[in-house]
Amino acid sequence: MVITNGIAPTSAPSTVGTPTISPPPPITDPLPYVSLKTGLCYDVRMRYHAKIVTNAYDYTDPHPEDPRRVYRIYKALAEAGLVDMKGASGAEHIGGKLMQHIPAREATKEEVTLVHEIKHWDFIERTASMTQDELVEETDNGDSVYFNNESWFCAKLSCGGVIDTCKAVVRGDVKNAIAVVRPPGHHAEPYKPAGFCMFNNVAVASRVILKEFPEQVKKILILDWDIHHGNGTQRAFYNDPNVLYISLHRYDNGKFYPGGTFGNYDKVGEGPGEGRNVNIPWPCGGMGDGDYIYAFQRTVMPIAEEFGPDLVILSSGFDAAPGDELGECFVSPAAYGHMTHMLKSLAHGKLAVVLEGGYNLDSIATSALGVTKVLIGDAPIPLTNVYARPEAVQTVDKVSRTQARFWKCMKIGHMIHDLPEAPAVERLQDIIRRYQASQLFAHFSMTKLPIFRDRISRSFEDQVLCTPGFQSAKTVVVIVHDPPDVWTEPDPVTGQISLHDTFVMDAEIKYIQWAHQKGYGVVDINAPAVFTDQEDEGYNVQAALQDLCLYVWDNYLDLSDARNFVFVGVGEACGGHVYLLGHREVRERVRAAIAFAGAKTVFPIVPIMDEFITDWYYKNSLVLTSSNHPMWEQSNGGKNPRKKYGNVQKTEYETMNELLIGKYSDVIAFAEEDIEESSSEEEDAGPDRKRLKNDGSSDEGLVDGVIPTSAAIM
Ligand SMILES: [Zn+2]
DSSP: OOOBTTBOOTTSOOOTTSOOOOOOOOSSOSOTTTTSOEEEEOOGGGGGOOOOOOSTHHHHSOOSSOTHHHHHHHHHHHHTTSSOOSSSOSGGGOOTTTEEEOOOOOOOHHHHTTTSOHHHHHHHHHGGGOOHHHHHHHHHHSSSOOOOTTHHHHHHHHHHHHHHHHHHHHHTSSSEEEEOOSSOOTTOBTTBOBTTBSSOHHHHHHHHHHHHOTTTOSOEEEEEOSSSOOHHHHHHTTTOTTEEEEEEEEOGGGTSTTOSSTTSTTOOOOGGGTTOEEEEEESSSOOBHHHHHHHIIIIIHHHHHHHOOSEEEEEEOOTTSTTOTTTOOBOOHHHHHHHHHHHTTSGGGOEEEEEOOOOOHHHHHHHHHHHHHHHHTOOOOOOSOOOOOHHHHHHHHHHHHHHTTTOHHHHTTOOOSOOOOTTSOOOHHHHHHHHHHHHHHHHHOOEEOOOOOHHHHHHTTTTEEEOTTGGGOSEEEEEEEOOOEEEOOOOTTTOOOOGGGOEEEOTTHHHHHHHHHTTOEEEEEEOOSSOOSGGGTTSOHHHHHHHHHHHHIIIIITTSOOSEEEEEEEGGGHHHHHHHHHHSOOTTTEEEEEEEEETSOOOOOOOSSOTHHHHHHHHHEEEEEOTTOGGGSGGGTTOOOOGGGOSEEEOSOOSHHHHHHHTHHHHHHHHHHHHHHHHHHHHHHTHHHHHHHHHHTSGGGSOTTOOOOGGGGO
């Protein structure tokens, strides 16, 4: 019989009675990578670098870059059984089946000065022989960095440990590695220490590897997920096409440490290094697993794969972990594991993880454990939160648009050519508003309300429409709204939209229909989301809308015969009518102020007239928010907002159109109840009420919180 690879062909006769044949021994190790261990660089002597105690606060509130940081991570790895634990006190016990010790040694001047200026090296060297007073003075004068006489030794040990960790990975002594070192490095600039960092460990190691392994390592990816931007690392390779630096960090519009604009998404490298720098700058704290995984899947991994590194070095701060007082984010050990898992797929698995920041001792221990388990080969823990917040989606979109100039994978779905000049191009917003105007004219005979003020007329051209003769209507409904929602499915490759698959959703037309059927007058104010007129750039839309609402009130509404006004705001435009209600005496005639806030801003009334306006607004308003409005998040305490925001209600709807349609009956009932009530009272009250109106028509007639209408004190 014929045996192939030790497996009998299906057509073979019964093997009963034939001798057993063993498969041939493998010629080479079938899985050389798996059989290697994960390296661990740890040296208890790195704890010697510590802040000199100068006052009692140093005991009660220790410096965040605490010497215990490295020990706590080592202890967590030992307690999890990843390293041999004989008291968990020092490096001599590292070993065992899973991890291999990489000894730390002092980096040399030759190595460090591949990145840092000699005067920088000389300065750190001098700290070893400074007096206590000199050390304290240098600490006070420095950029968030402290020194003692051991700082020099520890900085060299930390840097040398990282160099040898990377070398062990490149040589294949270990399959990958983690360096649990301090002081950290990524804020250290080529010319000065900063942000708890003395030598830029990762930058120095990258330079050494490129120099000593020119054949094996031509390109290095440095991925930095410390919550702070690695300004020093970015600077070191800003002109270098062979080192791709990708950083995810809090930016907060340049206000988060290290501050300034160097960490913004538009900093892409320069000269030959242009396109080799990717910043993913979060606009705020509170970022979590879903946000980081989204950024990894959308931007980090596609760019990293297109770059094709020979080695990946991870600047791994754990200050985005929950409980870190500096980072204020929520990246779980599970998410750190998943991101590590993705990075392992690059560069044949050659990944060196290097500790940077992270200041909550419990959080850094559990986070580092999550990373190390995945390095060794464990599967990442399943994620429970994979939902990216709008802030993350918007940031990642800006990054991928910017990087589309340099990476094919980022071009997909983005329009990368420049728009032709006007009149060959027009905003859809303007086209839609013209269409709306024509519809409102066709169905309700609505026409333009003239606006005679320079600034307003330019910005709000065609934006205010009214029904004919609204000035003599008894009831007028004033609708102040954002442009309608447009929903589309862009072409996934070109990013173009097909008009056939694009829908304009304008549910507020139902409210105009209602007013029309009731015989009410209607004034419709459209607030453009972005000014289309270039001259108006810089003039805040909200301020312009507030001006416009006051203008329409002073010049039309207040002078009209109407006894009842109902205000309906939609979206951010609610800011216009809420502003008006606080700035003019409207209580006698405004029966209801309805704000469809959705997930957008809920505006407080500003009590310019008198303090009673807040109570009045609370009683006569209905502010409808979507179920996902940030004000209902647990982190905000889940409490009801204060009265100045009006009668705020949480609804079960998510989108503005669902809200407008879903709450239609409730809103109409709320508005009509007040209109009817005031009408019947008007008949009862007869002349009295008229007198009040005549008195109240001038602002001076209403002082000291005298509220003239029964509607206001119901
Ligand atoms: Zn940090």
